[in-house]
Amino acid sequence: LAASAVEMTEPVIVVLSAGDPPPGLSEHVCGAVVRMATAAELPSALGGADVLLAWDFTSDAVAEAWACADRLRWVHTASAGVDRLTFPELLRSEVTLTNSRGIFDAPIAEYVLGLVIAFAKDFAGTWRLQQSRRWQHRETERVAGSVAVVVGSGPIGRAIGATLAGVGMRVQLTGRTEKTGDPDFGTVYGAEAVPELLPQADYVVLAAPLTEQTRGMIDARTLAVMKPTTRLINVGRGPLVVTDDLISALQAGQLAGAALDVFETEPLPAESCLWELPQVVVSPHMSADTVGWHTELVELFADNLDRYRTSRPLRNVVDKTCGYVRAGGGS
Amino acid sequence: LAASAVEMTEPVIVVLSAGDPPPGLSEHVCGAVVRMATAAELPSALGGADVLLAWDFTSDAVAEAWACADRLRWVHTASAGVDRLTFPELLRSEVTLTNSRGIFDAPIAEYVLGLVIAFAKDFAGTWRLQQSRRWQHRETERVAGSVAVVVGSGPIGRAIGATLAGVGMRVQLTGRTEKTGDPDFGTVYGAEAVPELLPQADYVVLAAPLTEQTRGMIDARTLAVMKPTTRLINVGRGPLVVTDDLISALQAGQLAGAALDVFETEPLPAESCLWELPQVVVSPHMSADTVGWHTELVELFADNLDRYRTSRPLRNVVDKTCGYVRAGGGS
Numbered sequence: 161l162a163a164s165a166v167e168m169t170e171p172v173i174v175v176l177s178a179g180d181p182p183p184g185l186s187e188h189v190c191g192a193v194v195r196m197a198t199a200a201e202l203p204s205a206l207g208g209a210d211v212l213l214a215w216d217f218t219s220d221a222v223a224e225a226w227a228c229a230d231r232l233r234w235v236h237t238a239s240a241g242v243d244r245l246t247f248p249e250l251l252r253s254e255v256t257l258t259n260s261r262g263i264f265d266a267p268i269a270e271y272v273l274g275l276v277i278a279f280a281k282d283f284a285g286t287w288r289l290q291q292s293r294r295w296q297h298r299e300t301e302r303v304a305g306s307v308a309v310v311v312g313s314g315p316i317g318r319a320i321g322a323t324l325a326g327v328g329m330r331v332q333l334t335g336r337t338e339k340t341g342d343p344d345f346g347t348v349y350g351a352e353a354v355p356e357l358l359p360q361a362d363y364v365v366l367a368a369p370l371t372e373q374t375r376g377m378i379d380a381r382t383l384a385v386m387k388p389t390t391r392l393i394n395v396g397r398g399p400l401v402v403t404d405d406l407i408s409a410l411q412a413g414q415l416a417g418a419a420l421d422v423f424e425t426e427p428l429p430a431e432s433c434l435w436e437l438p439q440v441v442v443s444p445h446m447s448a449d450t451v452g453w454h455t456e457l458v459e460l461f462a463d464n465l466d467r468y469r470t471s472r473p474l475r476n477v478v479d480k481t482c483g484y485v486r487a488g489g490g491s
Numbered sequence: 492l493a494a495s496a497v498e499m500t501e502p503v504i505v506v507l508s509a510g511d512p513p514p515g516l517s518e519h520v521c522g523a524v525v526r527m528a529t530a531a532e533l534p535s536a537l538g539g540a541d542v543l544l545a546w547d548f549t550s551d552a553v554a555e556a557w558a559c560a561d562r563l564r565w566v567h568t569a570s571a572g573v574d575r576l577t578f579p580e581l582l583r584s585e586v587t588l589t590n591s592r593g594i595f596d597a598p599i600a601e602y603v604l605g606l607v608i609a610f611a612k613d614f615a616g617t618w619r620l621q622q623s624r625r626w627q628h629r630e631t632e633r634v635a636g637s638v639a640v641v642v643g644s645g646p647i648g649r650a651i652g653a654t655l656a657g658v659g660m661r662v663q664l665t666g667r668t669e670k671t672g673d674p675d676f677g678t679v680y681g682a683e684a685v686p687e688l689l690p691q692a693d694y695v696v697l698a699a700p701l702t703e704q705t706r707g708m709i710d711a712r713t714l715a716v717m718k719p720t721t722r723l724i725n726v727g728r729g730p731l732v733v734t735d736d737l738i739s740a741l742q743a744g745q746l747a748g749a750a751l752d753v754f755e756t757e758p759l760p761a762e763s764c765l766w767e768l769p770q771v772v773v774s775p776h777m778s779a780d781t782v783g784w785h786t787e788l789v790e791l792f793a794d795n796l797d798r799y800r801t802s803r804p805l806r807n808v809v810d811k812t813c814g815y816v817r818a819g820g821g822s
Contacts, residue, residue: 290773302598446631
């Protein structure tokens with residue numbers, strides 16, 4: 161009887177995954193019932209489940225299967241962005257939403273710094289010339305002293321800003337609302353300041369969450385105020401940028417280049433002209449994903465699961481009113 | 492008579508240049524006689540000259556024309572390396588040799604950091620996949636925590652080391668002889684320690700002067716002790732590496748890649764297989780050359796010329812016994 165009572169309190173965990181199960185997860189879930197589910201299997205798997213781990217965070221499967229979530233109390237996503245999960249039914253519900261904030265900061269910052277230097281030193285031109293065995297000396301740009309406007313003042317934006325400042329760039333960080341007295345950046349500018357900051361930027365780095373306020377923020381209007389020498393780097397979410405406007409601006413020489421790791425549609429369709437615009441770098445949503453990242457993601461979920469089972473506060477609880485984890489919102 | 496006496500003390504300056512004259516030089520040489528000369532014209536230009544500015548520092552023209560230098564007192568090179576100028580006749584002579592130490596440090600350090608991140612994040616793979624419009628997610632490497640052995644403890648090596656350490660890499664700097672208590676690096680290892688350091692290196696960065704001690708230091712023997720995951724970056728001088736040994740090691744998978752900005756023969760001949768080895772990045776000796784570098788080089792020469800004309804100590808005097816500027820050897 162006692163054993164049975166314990167069993168009844170053990171959570172039923174659904175893992176939404178498009179492929180392999182999360183590595184090492186089984187070591188952390190002893191006693192719990194774990195149901196692996198693809199997007200197609202999610203509706204039937206959700207019935208009676210307490211916890212959903214969105215290991216595959218790239219589909220709209222959760223929104224589509226939501227009606228079957230009859231007992232769900234907690235959704236955890238193996239991503240920093242929660243835009244696939246902030247649909248009205250989940251936002252209105254009592255279900256707690258947590259994300260994987262903290263895993264991606266430093267890897268993305270390294271990646272962005274690499275893209276900046278690759279632009280400044282024309283690595284793309286070097287690779288192109290190498291293919292035709294052409295020795296063609298060029299003068300390149302200094303990185304130190306150039307100006308970066310980093311959009312997004314969460315941990316990822318802050319890590320990017322600190323890393324770029326570390327090589328001597330002048331960094332202006334923007335968030336939702338202006339904050340002064342930031343220990344690292346002095347003033348963090350508000351969203352309303354972005355149009356005034358963009359004309360000074362040599363690099364515009366997008367690391368903001370996708371919310372109704374940030375969707376489409378880089379469009380014909382904001383692109384028009386950038387310098388023709390500006391490069392845009394998007395490691396946030398594809399819909400931060402109006403792709404057609406970006407393509408037009410690149411073709412018109414309104415800006416000098418773009419490095420895009422995220423897209424309105426992923427994978428980027430083979431017919432997109434972004435693949436072959438000479439000033440564009442296309443990478444497959446990988447800026448955060450370093451060897452071992454799956455293990456770190458599982459460990460973060462396991463720690464939260466331990467907190468869930470012992471009724472302690474979860475880490476990385478998403479504030480459903482703004483669509484991201486507020487500073488201090490979980491340790 | 493007085494005017495004539497002044498004229499007689501004005502120096503005759505020969506500028507060895509393969510193309511355009513140094514920008515703005517004329518503003519700094521008022522009163523002096525300036526003779527522009529190509530490599531072929533150098534022998535006739537050197538007769539009666541006091542000063543030689545080796546603006547073109549890539550040829551052996553100075554060694555070949557040396558017999559015609561009947562009054563030369565000072566040679567300045569628009570480069571950091573002086574290997575084209577350390578031929579026995581000049582070394583034995585009373586002629587002072589100065590270089591352009593200090594102009595190249597920070598640009599080269601940025602360039603090397605970019606190459607490191609490009610390797611870690613597989614930018615070459617990204618460009619290759621983009622050309623065939625293929626969306627192929629990969630996990631990449633962290634830069635922080637990886638180990639760099641930087642060969643060369645002059646200002647360029649030190650700038651590289653500091654920049655790589657700034658992104659969290661573990662840096663081991665090596666020079667000619669071991670020095671402890673370095674304010675930035677703790678211990679600077681001696682040349683004899685290199686074979687012991689190489690097996691730990693994720694990146695081996697060559698930024699040493701080309702001397703009899705360093706020539707060919709990366710050969711079959713030293714390549715054999717590197718890890719198969721090691722990448723070699725050469726921004727120093729081509730002959731630091733035995734090219735054929737490097738090619739063999741790359742083809743055998745003894746190391747993971749190489750980024751080469753300098754070569755035993757420059758320009759790299761079109762038939763070299765380095766152009767198309769998949770793990771190799773070939774760039775045309777440009778790591779130091781940022782927009783404005785010519786102006787900085789002229790200003791450094793002009794400052795030294797002013798010192799020469801007023802009999803003050805020159806900056807960047809090369810110690811002819813070791814082949815580079817010793818720390819403290821000029822301001």
